[in-house]
Amino acid sequence: MGLLVEARGVSALGADGLLFTCVSGTVHTGQLAVISGRPGLARTALLLALCGRFVLTGGSLHTDRDYRLHGPRALRQRIAVARAKPSIMLDGALRIGEAVTERRVMCGRRRGFEQACWHAWARMGLEKPPVRALVSDLDPVERVLFAVALAQAQGTDGIAVDDIDDSLGAEDRAFVRQALSSIVEEGTAVLATCADDDWAEVRIPLEAPHDPGDDHPGGSPASPQPAGDGDAARPAPAGDAIEPAHDAAPAAAAQPSAAAAPQPPVGAAQPSQPPVGEETRPRPAPAGEHGPVQRPTLDAPGERAPRPGRFRRRGPSPADGDSA
Structure with a gap:
């Protein structure tokens, strides 16, 4: 086996930073x-960098x-x-x-080219699709x-x-990994991105850049406490309790008393009440007063059941690939 790519301490910057x-x-x-x-x-940027298609700010490729x-x-x-x-x-x-x-x-x-393409397709355990079928007709695994x-x-x-495991279930992920292994058996290296690498x-x-604030759920260890109007923001001394800026009003004062509720004057018209025994129904809201229309929500791509593959066999078979 020859050396394909060796990365030595490579780094790269994007629009939002490192x-x-x-x-x-x-x-x-x-x-x-x-x-x-x-x-x-x-x-994705690291994958493209290893293929020589992303500008590096540090390190080297060999x-x-x-x-x-x-x-x-x-x-x-050397890498497609x-x-x-x-x-x-x-x-x-x-x-x-x-x-x-x-x-x-x-x-x-x-x-x-076409023979090599369909040979690899059969090697990965797939039946040849009609050439006039659309690419969108393929399911995520086949695509x-x-x-x-x-x-x-x-x-x-x-x-x-x-992103070989994007929106795929466990069975589909296993099929894709087995298919890629069949390509490697022919001597071609495969560089893939995936959530796990076992x-x-x-x-x-x-490894994402380390943020010191990640060690403290509330922020950095020196983050100040919010202060009231006109007060300077400063951290609270160790061991001292933080006193409120104003005395809290009793909870009972915030609740109006039932006895203090205003009563209509004597002789004023009382609000009409439905007769006893009559069923009360909510009146429809006038036009234009309805709330926002509630639309049905679709399943997320990861939760949608995968459609069975149209051109998939049981699994990659080297013998089938050789006879294709």
Whole structure:
């Protein structure tokens, strides 16, 4: 196995500040590496950085010395990105055949691209779909594996795929992981982002920058207490109780007495009461006085039951992939 990428203390900045810092890891060809951590921009940025597609502010990236290029330029040629949200995604409006043709033209490989794509598709345990079907007809598992098959057909040394467990149940996650393992068995390295990394050969945890305020639920240890009007904000002395700025009024004074309720004058018209035995019904509100319309809420993507796959078999089968 040759060296694919080695990160040495890499760091990067985003629009809102530090994304990641001092991240190191080594991935060789034919290995399955997982970047674990919370989904978001930082995790995706680290994946793109390891592929030479994100600007670093610190650290360095290295690849095999025998490769003709070096640095990020070499990594861009050696690693194909299958998916990186939200910039690199499959277009659901394209037909499956059109998506294959588009990737073939973009990567410049004109011979054997379609055969390599469907070979990888069968290797991962999927039946070939109709080329006139839409990409949006694929379920979430098939869609991410279709992106992996397109990247595998480019003939690179590695594949990068982001957020492989997005909105997937336990059974679907196991299927995707087994499918990626079948790609690794052919000698192609896979770099993936996932919430957990206990199933990977190489683990690259994403460590968020440490905030001193995280050690104190109420903020930093020197955060001042709120002060009243005109008072300077200052921390309370240790061991002293904080006295209220004004005496609290008795609770009984805040509640009006029933005996003190105003009574209508003698002879005034009394409010009309419904006759005894008559059922009282609420009067409909006039037009324009109704509250906001309550609309039915849809299930969150993570709570919606996954649709059964149309082109999925029992599992990846190397024998089927070889005969495809």
